Amino acid sequence: MLQAGRNGGNAAPLRLGALFLGAAILALPWFATGYLVHFATLLFMFMVLAQSWNLIGGLAGYPSFGNVVFFGIGAYTTGLLMARGGVSFAPSLLAGALLGTAFAAGVGLPVLRLHGHYFAVATYATAEAMREIVNNLTGLTGGGMGLNLPLMAGSERAVGVYFYYLMLGVLVAALAVNAGILRTRLGYGLLAIREDEDAALVSGIDATRYKVIAFGLSAFLAALAGGIYAYWITYIDPGNAFDVSISVTMLVMVLLGGSGTLWGPPVGALVLMGLTEFLWSRFLEVHAALLGAVIILVVLFLPDGLLAMIGQGRRGLSPASLLQNLRRYSV
Amino acid sequence: MTKSFGGLAALRELTFEIRSGEILGVIGPNGAGKTTLVNHISGLMKPEAGDLRFRGQSLLGLGPHRISRLGIARTFQTARPFTRLTVAENVLIGALFGRSGLTRSLEAARARLDETLRLLGLERLKSTRVLHLTMADRKRVELARALAMDPDLLLLDEVMAGLNPTEVGEAMELVRAINRGGMTILVVEHVMKAIMGLSSRIVVLHHGEKIADGRPEQVTRDPAVIQAYLGARYAVGRG
Amino acid sequence: MLFLQAGINGILLGGIYTCVALGFSLVWGVMNVINIAHGTFVMLGAYVTYWAFSLLGLDPFLSVPLSMAVLFLIGYLTQWGLINRLVRAPIFMTLVLTFGLDMLIVNLALMAWKANYRSVNPRYASLSLSAGGLVVPYTRLAIFGVSLIISLLFYLFMTRTRTGRAIQATRMDLEAARLVGVRIGRIYGLTFGISTAMAGGAGALLAIVAPVSPIMGGAYLGKVFLICVLGGLGSTAGALVGGMVLGMFETGAAVVFGPGYQDAVSLVLLLLVLILRPSGLLGRAYY
Numbered sequence: 005m006l007q008a009g010r011n012g013g014n015a016a017p018l019r020l021g022a023l024f025l026g027a028a029i030l031a032l033p034w035f036a037t038g039y040l041v042h043f044a045t046l047l048f049m050f051m052v053l054a055q056s057w058n059l060i061g062g063l064a065g066y067p068s069f070g071n072v073v074f075f076g077i078g079a080y081t082t083g084l085l086m087a088r089g090g091v092s093f094a095p096s097l098l099a100g101a102l103l104g105t106a107f108a109a110g111v112g113l114p115v116l117r118l119h120g121h122y123f124a125v126a127t128y129a130t131a132e133a134m135r136e137i138v139n140n141l142t143g144l145t146g147g148g149m150g151l152n153l154p155l156m157a158g159s160e161r162a163v164g165v166y167f168y169y170l171m172l173g174v175l176v177a178a179l180a181v182n183a184g185i186l187r188t189r190l191g192y193g194l195l196a197i198r199e200d201e202d203a204a205l206v207s208g209i210d211a212t213r214y215k216v217i218a219f220g221l222s223a224f225l226a227a228l229a230g231g232i233y234a235y236w237i238t239y240i241d242p243g244n245a246f247d248v249s250i251s252v253t254m255l256v257m258v259l260l261g262g263s264g265t266l267w268g269p270p271v272g273a274l275v276l277m278g279l280t281e282f283l284w285s286r287f288l289e290v291h292a293a294l295l296g297a298v299i300i301l302v303v304l305f306l307p308d309g310l311l312a313m314i315g316q317g318r319r320g321l322s323p324a325s326l327l328q329n330l331r332r333y334s335v
Numbered sequence: 336m337t338k339s340f341g342g343l344a345a346l347r348e349l350t351f352e353i354r355s356g357e358i359l360g361v362i363g364p365n366g367a368g369k370t371t372l373v374n375h376i377s378g379l380m381k382p383e384a385g386d387l388r389f390r391g392q393s394l395l396g397l398g399p400h401r402i403s404r405l406g407i408a409r410t411f412q413t414a415r416p417f418t419r420l421t422v423a424e425n426v427l428i429g430a431l432f433g434r435s436g437l438t439r440s441l442e443a444a445r446a447r448l449d450e451t452l453r454l455l456g457l458e459r460l461k462s463t464r465v466l467h468l469t470m471a472d473r474k475r476v477e478l479a480r481a482l483a484m485d486p487d488l489l490l491l492d493e494v495m496a497g498l499n500p501t502e503v504g505e506a507m508e509l510v511r512a513i514n515r516g517g518m519t520i521l522v523v524e525h526v527m528k529a530i531m532g533l534s535s536r537i538v539v540l541h542h543g544e545k546i547a548d549g550r551p552e553q554v555t556r557d558p559a560v561i562q563a564y565l566g567a568r569y570a571v572g573r574g
Numbered sequence: 575m576l577f578l579q580a581g582i583n584g585i586l587l588g589g590i591y592t593c594v595a596l597g598f599s600l601v602w603g604v605m606n607v608i609n610i611a612h613g614t615f616v617m618l619g620a621y622v623t624y625w626a627f628s629l630l631g632l633d634p635f636l637s638v639p640l641s642m643a644v645l646f647l648i649g650y651l652t653q654w655g656l657i658n659r660l661v662r663a664p665i666f667m668t669l670v671l672t673f674g675l676d677m678l679i680v681n682l683a684l685m686a687w688k689a690n691y692r693s694v695n696p697r698y699a700s701l702s703l704s705a706g707g708l709v710v711p712y713t714r715l716a717i718f719g720v721s722l723i724i725s726l727l728f729y730l731f732m733t734r735t736r737t738g739r740a741i742q743a744t745r746m747d748l749e750a751a752r753l754v755g756v757r758i759g760r761i762y763g764l765t766f767g768i769s770t771a772m773a774g775g776a777g778a779l780l781a782i783v784a785p786v787s788p789i790m791g792g793a794y795l796g797k798v799f800l801i802c803v804l805g806g807l808g809s810t811a812g813a814l815v816g817g818m819v820l821g822m823f824e825t826g827a828a829v830v831f832g833p834g835y836q837d838a839v840s841l842v843l844l845l846l847v848l849i850l851r852p853s854g855l856l857g858r859a860y861y
Contacts (some may be wrong), residue, residue, distance in 0.1 A: 048796065061666065067665065067666030067669065069669065100826060114848075114849040115848070115849065118848060119601070121606075121608050121665055121667045121669075122610070122803075122848060124665070124666065124669055125608070125795070125796075125799045125844070125848075126844075126848045126849075128795070128796075128846075129796055129799075129841045129844045129845050130845060132796060132837075132841050133838055133841035133842050133845060136834075136837060136838035136840065136841065137837070139609070139834070140832075140834050140835060140838070144805045196788075215584040239790065249677070252670065255666070255670060256670060256674075259666075259667070259670060290681070290685060292677060292681040292684075293677070293678050293681035293682050293685060295677060295758050296674045296676070296677030296678030296679075296680075296681060297674070297678050298674075299670060299671075299673065299674030300656065300671060300675060300678065302670075303660065303667050303670045303671045303674065304656070304659055304660065304671070307663065307667060331659075331661055332663075332664060333660045333661065333662045334658055334659050334660075334662070335658055335660065335661035335662065335758050335759050335762060
């Protein structure tokens with residue numbers, strides 16, 4: 005009943021295509037270069053992040069501009085436990101994810117009482133404040149000099165493949181969580197909150213509880229991604245673990261693909277990362293500026309996201325419809 | 336109970352009751368505090384003094400969602416269904432979160448959804464997104480959502496506003512049908528025909544106070560009421 | 575004594591903050607747009623002053639009106655071309671738009687001017703007023719004075735001119751203003767232009783006392799938001815007080831915790847204010 009993007013339906017060729025794609029993804033490490041495996045892993049990570057943002061921003065309608073704080077908490081918790089505490093990966097990762105979730109629940113209670121702009125800036129400020137704090141606590145975290153994690157045993161190739169599958173696994177879990185929610189009470193409740201919170205309240209929805217749950221789940225996934233990132237890249241610092249552009253990238257990916265849908269975030273992530281990669285290799289210098297321009301274009305011309313546009317078929321892709329999008333929100 | 340907004344007291348020393356199974360009309364000139372009253376009962380606003388009791392249980396301190404689950408549902412003055420969701424999704428939400436909602440399974444909620452759609456004649460539109468609907472249909476969707484919650488008390492806030500005379504007649508019939516099923520209804524209205532035709536009792540508010548309370552024929556002849564609506568001149572020599 | 579010096583420095587700094595905040599809150603209040611790129615416009619204003627100084631030898635105080643004019647134009651065009659398209663869109667879309675804009679401008683600046691810090695050093699920069707152990711450079715006093723003048727002009731424009739009042743009317747009730755014949759598109763253009771002009775003016779003043787680089791505007795979002803939340807949207811006096819309070823908090827924090835914590839202070843303060851303010855002041859009005 006709820007929009008789940010353009011899923012396969014019952015058309016046999018589509019099913020076959022999906023199966024082939026799935027097989028290709030699973031088999032990728034065997035026939036791809038190390039670079040491609042790395043890129044794919046990064047792509048999966050951003051898909052996870054986009055999916056996590058979708059829970060609070062797309063479904064509940066609370067535009068968080070600071071979700072990177074959970075990523076960073078996951079990264080640093082995992083990093084510190086492994087580097088300073090000698091703890092092995094799995095428990096460190098779990099600890100990072102749980103700490104991120106706890107943080108979301110704690111900060112969420114006051115912050116989720118805010119709406120719109122206030123919420124956006126409060127989350128942004130939280131992430132930035134955390135970055136500054138981590139940066140200043142040099143004794144504990146290594147501050148601006150960063151933290152080095154122990155290297156995983158094994159060849160570079162083998163390690164790369166390990167993280168590929170790990171990140172893929174988390175992605176599948178993130179998709180499952182999203183898909184699961186969309187069919188349950190929680191999903192309907194969040195959508196109602198997004199549409200009209202007061203009307204949702206008088207319809208019997210415990211908005212506070214649901215918002216915190218969405219926020220917590222979002223944090224869990226983001227922190228998980230962060231913890232894996234830390235061990236994968238083996239070096240984190242406040243700049244890369246709490247980078248504000250990661251927050252916005254997640255958001256733009258969801259916007260690009262289609263907010264509130266199941267497949268929107270991964271599609272958006274794929275397109276944006278593909279674009280970034282293309283720009284980077286061709287236009288090293290202007291890359292970041294072009295990314296800014298791309299963001300502007302996306303938000304102006306594709307307010308509903310790519311999936312919606314594709315869903316309208318040829319009509320959706322025409323210049324006329326793009327222009328119409330441009331005018332939609334004008335004064 | 337008393338509530339002040341930045342210096343203006345919107346409701347003052349208001350005491351009234353609504354009896355089970357009746358249709359209570361609430362009227363009064365603009366700004367009298369009718370919608371504020373509905374907001375208080377549904378929990379979106381809190382009184383500064385006084386108490387609100389529903390079936391002996393105090394509603395003070397309960398959030399709107401808890402109040403809904405006790406069996407109170409409401410509509411809004413400017414209808415507020417969930418616009419980007421479909422009609423079915425809107426009503427399903429009422430069925431899922433209303434009084435019996437939390438103990439219902441999804442299938443049972445779907446059954447309630449279908450029942451309610453039928454009652455309000457919305458089956459045809461069930462997969463349409465609300466943003467494509469007319470105002471009258473949106474009001475029906477909002478009403479359906481409220482009904483799907485299985486309330487014992489229904490608060491209708493100016494549900495007739497913006498409807499043409501035919502639609503008003505239909506709406507009145509609907510309200511009567513719902514009331515015949517045992518529902519207690521509080522109707523805030525400006526449309527006199529509807530209020531006079533539906534209410535067994537009317538409460539008149541003016542500047543946040545109750546100035547009359549009684550049967551429709553009595554209330555419309557009450558000089559205080561006439562004065563409130565039309566000014567002192569018209570009150571003299573009547574009733 | 576150290577605190578007194580810090581306090582004075584803070585108040586003087588606050589003048590600049592006030593100008594920045596006035597511009598930011600204008601756009602927020604009138605157009606309901608939070609301009610993430612606002613700090614970047616401050617940066618552009620600083621660069622106008624820098625280039626005017628190093629290429630033309632123009633005294634920085636004299637280039638304040640120049641920066642303001644240039645930034646007004648940039649702002650007006652930006653609004654007309656971009657912001658205008660999304661004024662009625664959901665909030666997070668305008669946030670993303672201004673974020674993208676910010677990213678674009680900052681990186682173009684980085685490409686054009688590189689990341690090295692520039693400074694504007696007029697000959698009188700080192701002259702200062704000393705009294706009782708306190709040192710106040712004349713430039714800082716002058717900057718404070720000019721920022722007060724700019725703020726006053728802003729206030730007068732908003733309340734005494736016809737255009738200013740049209741802007742206020744638009745802010746209070748868009749539909750009513752439209753009905754009365756106010757041309758909303760033009761008003762929005764002017765509003766945004768004034769906002770960026772204020773940012774430009776602040777940037778020009780900032781260039782005199784702080785190093786200029788493409789990334790200098792980054793910290794301002796948190797700061798202006800705090801000032802707006804503290805001082806109230808649409809209140810010039812509020813922005814003034816808020817600016818000075820923030821200035822003092824920052825310099826005070828630098829003394830107590832160390833210079834690295836200066837920016838963190840405004841962020842933590844912001845969070846505290848947002849969290850502790852009674853929800854009645856922040857939530858949407860019901861009816």
